[in-house]
Structure formats: structure tokens, C-alpha cells
Amino acid sequence: MDSREETVETPVVGREACAHTFASNAAFTPAAAGDDAGPGVCRGTRRTLKLLDLGDTSAQLLDESPVDDTMTVMKALAGENRAFLSVEDADDDGRSSILVAGGLQEGSLSTATLEVAGFDPSHSPLLLADGARLLVVDNYWPTLSVLDATDLTALSFEKKSDLPGHVCHATLSGDRALCSRGYGLEAVDVGP
Numbered sequence: 001m002d003s004r005e006e007t008v009e010t011p012v013v014g015r016e017a018c019a020h021t022f023a024s025n026a027a028f029t030p031a032a033a034g035d036d037a038g039p040g041v042c043r044g045t046r047r048t049l050k051l052l053d054l055g056d057t058s059a060q061l062l063d064e065s066p067v068d069d070t071m072t073v074m075k076a077l078a079g080e081n082r083a084f085l086s087v088e089d090a091d092d093d094g095r096s097s098i099l100v101a102g103g104l105q106e107g108s109l110s111t112a113t114l115e116v117a118g119f120d121p122s123h124s125p126l127l128l129a130d131g132a133r134l135l136v137v138d139n140y141w142p143t144l145s146v147l148d149a150t151d152l153t154a155l156s157f158e159k160k161s162d163l164p165g166h167v168c169h170a171t172l173s174g175d176r177a178l179c180s181r182g183y184g185l186e187a188v189d190v191g192p
Contacts, residue, residue: 008044012042029041132150144179
């Protein structure tokens with residue numbers, strides 16, 4: 001999977017409207033110099049997810065899916081047949097969600113987005129993608145949760161455990177997440 005970026009521009013009224021039109025790299029040029037509240041042009045970045053079949057000497061585009069202009073991709077991880085992208089939405093006061101792309105093996109992209117209450121990419125590093133599951137650690141309020149993306153039409157997010165402190169790394173051993181805390185190890189059952 002790859003992403004493509006293109007610069008686009010659209011008319012808006014005011015610098016603030018521009019900031020809500022594009023998630024990243026938004027630049028406002030007012031029609032009248034110095035008039036940040038008046039009409040002008042907003043330039044920003046439009047992104048598209050692209051699913052590619054990579055050969056030895058060539059690449060073939062299998063499918064593509066647009067990413068909402070207001071979303072910024074913060075982090076990305078790939079599971080067996082899923083890609084998990086942590087996104088922030090500039091149009092909704094920085095709301096954070098997880099965008100899941102499926103159909104990677106079938107060659108046909110389908111996406112779903114799950115808003116997770118309290119999810120903040122700066123405190124919740126996406127630690128581990130495992131098939132259609134994503135282990136998410138919230139290091140602000142130390143917890144381990146699992147996003148189950150087996151069915152893209154019914155994404156679920158479940159807290160599995162409170163943790164005694166900051167998690168530096170996680171790995172899976174069967175249905176147990178082994179969470180390194182820098183000075184110790186916490187084992188958490190993440191099974192169904």
C-alpha cells in the first residue's frame with residue numbers, strides 16, 4: 001500500500017476556514033493583502049491510499065481510496081490483511097480516530113474509521129498490528145486496548161487492562177501481549 005499526495009487549491013473566506021479545509025500543509029493567501037478574515041485561496045494536500053502489486057521491475061495499481069482532506073495521517077501499521085492509520089481530523093477540533101484499510105490481499109481496498117474517545121496519538125502509540133487486530137497503548141492513562149477489525153462494517157475497540165506505567169514496547173505471544181515498561185514486563189490477555 002502506498003499513498004499519493006497532490007496539491008490542490010480552493011476558494012475560502014478566512015485563514016481559519018482554510019485551516020479546517022485541509023489537515024496539513026494548508027496555506028491561505030488572502031485576496032486583499034493582510035485581510036486574514038476575507039476571501040482568498042486555500043492550498044492544501046489531498047491524499048489517496050493506493051494498493052499496488054509490486055513486481056521485480058514494475059508496479060501495478062490495483063485499487064485506490066481517497067483520504068478525507070481534513071484528515072492527517074499520524075502513524076501507520078500493517079497487519080496481515082489490514083492497514084491501521086492513526087488520523088487526526090482538522091475539521092473536528094483535532095478529533096483522533098483510527099482508519100482501517102482492508103482488502104489488501106484481495107486487491108480491492110475498503111476502509112472504515114473508528115473514533116476512539118480519549119484517543120490521542122501523542123500519548124497512544126500504535127504498538128502492534130496482528131492480522132485484523134491492533135494493540136493500542138494509552139500512555140497518558142496507562143491502558144492496553146485492542147481494536148478488532150475482522151469485520152470492517154463493525155469495528156470494535158475494547159480496553160483489555162489498566163497498566164501500572166508507561167509502555168515502551170509490546171510483542172505478542174499467542175493471546176498474551178508482553179508489554180515492556182523499561183524496568184519490568186507486564187503480560188496482558190488480549191484474546192477474544
